[in-house]
Amino acid sequence: MRFLAITLIVHRPDPATGLPGPAHERFREVLDNAILAEELGFDGFGVGERHERPFLSSAPTVVLAHIAALTRRIRLFTAVTTLSLLDPVRAYEDYATLDHLSDGRLDLIIGKGNGSAQRELFQVTPEDQWARNAESYEVFRRLWREDKVTADTRFRPPLKDAEVWPRPYQRPVRVWHGSATSEESVDLAARYGDPLFSANVTHPIEPYAALIRHYRERWAHYGHDPADIAVGAGTAGLYVARTSQEALTAYRPVFEANLAFQRAAGLPVVFETLEDFVARSSALIGSPEQVIDKVHRYHEEFGHTVLHVGADANGLTPTRHRDSLELFQSEVAPVLRRHIPDPPFPWAPAAPRPTPAPAPVPAGH
Template sequence: MKFLAITLITHRPDPVTGIQKSTHHRFREVLDHAVLAEELGFDGFGVGERHERPFISSSPTVVLSHIAALTRRIRLFTAVTTLSLLDPVRAYEDYATLDHLSDGRLDLIIGKGNGTAQRELFQVTPEDQWDRNAESYEVFRKLWRQDKVTAATRFRPPLTDAEVWPRPYQQPVRVWHGSATSKESVDLAARYGDPLFSANVTNPIEPYAELIRHYRDRWEHYGHDPAKIAVGAGTAGLFVARTSQEALKIYRPIFESTLAFQRQFGLPVVFETVEDFVERSSALIGSPQQVIEKVHRYHEQFGHSVLHLHADGSGLTDTQHRSSLTLFQSEVASVLRHELPDPPFAWEPVLPVPPVVEEPEEAVESVRV
């Protein structure tokens, strides 16, 4: 199993102290967390894309480019690229550039995105968002693979023998399809034989497991080899401590503050108590053994080979957050890497082989002389 640390770059007051860091401080914190994730041995680091309050992740390519310069090994993910809102030509240009700057460490997780404010900002309607997402991906996919592209598009000017630069470093880039509740995203992933990433954050396991079963059915419907399926899954929170009692004690005020925030803004409440949250949500809160057992329980339903965790402390102190991530890597991930399978593809990118440049005959003769 592979492990990612992911941030949506939420920018709101700390749920425990009530203090809100400056925008500049928050961005620096994301960079520090990415470097820490690589140091601790995480396999990937993801940055979300949102265009509404309380998020400041509107430019993931810029943030990931900076992270690419600070790291050497860790793969870089988008979480998610909201293709329903974007011109696929501009999205391709940005991500092909990032692909080069990261030496081919880029993975994309795409999705339609959610939130009324960002839909209105880009004049996307609930009725056309799925068609926009599918069309943008189809154009993006062609641009990555073909030197010249012709596409009779509805939501942007049509393309006729269009050349878009730069050409990418990876051929092709790996694209995951992010899905929370939608069969449309699942079907699009299965149609193209692409991996699926289940959000797996808001609800108990059942609706996500149902979607993943649907994905597997559609995968076979489109004639793909079942052995090549790859599924990723998210988590609703993370805090690993030496004992379950310590984990629950420290996490309780974080949960209660988040619950109050949900009620204040009329957001749906699924888990009424921290005990219920720990038991029935995808949150990994407890001792190392408890967390290992919970990941196994979810794996029985999902068959997933990639797991994402929160890169942010989200109410934990810096010391608590670092201790939790360190303990997760040393006593949880180290076990799960051996007990659960990896994705059915090489994690490191297959990069272009540089051409062999032959020396001119005159130069060879001069060396001989």
């Protein structure tokens, strides 16, 4: 099993002052967390894409490029790239460049995105968002694979023998399809034989398990080998401590702050108490043994081989945040790595291509 730490770069008001801190400090936290994730042995670090309050993740390629310069081993994920909002040509240019700058450490998780404010910002409607997502992905993946692309597109100007540079480092890049509630993204992933990443953060397990079962059914429908399926899954929270009592005590203020934020924002509340949240959500809160057991129970339903946890302290003190991640990596991850297989594809970056020898300099020059 492989493990990612991800951030959506949420920028909420400070509970004490009611005001958000400086944005540049929030970005600094993201960079520090990426360095910590690599130091602790996480396999990947992901940055989301949102174009509305309270997120600062509107330019994930810029953030990931900076992280690429600060790290050497960890894979870099988007979580998710909102292709329904983007011009696929411009998205290709950005991500192909990032692929080079990271020495082929890029993985993409794509999705239509959500939130009415960002749909309005990009003039995307609920009726056309899935069609936009599918068209953008088809063009994006062709640009990554083909030197010249002709496409009679509906949502951007048509392409005629278009050459788009730079040509990519990884050929092709691995693309996961982020899925929260809709079968459209699941079907798109299965159609192209791509891996699926279940959000798995808002509800109990049942709707996510149903979508993953549907993905496996559609995978078979499109004629792909079941052995090639790869599924990732998110978590709604993480705090690992020596005992369950210690974990609940430390995490309770975080849960209550998140609950107050949901209610103030008019968001639906699914879990009213911390105890219900720990019992029925995907949150990993408890002792190492409890966390291992819960991941195994979810694996029985999902068959997932990649797991993401939150990279941010999210209200925990810096010391508790680091202690939790260290305990996860020292006592939880090694057990799960032994018991649950890796995805059925290479994880290491693509090998560097040899640099062509310079042309000989004519005599007399």
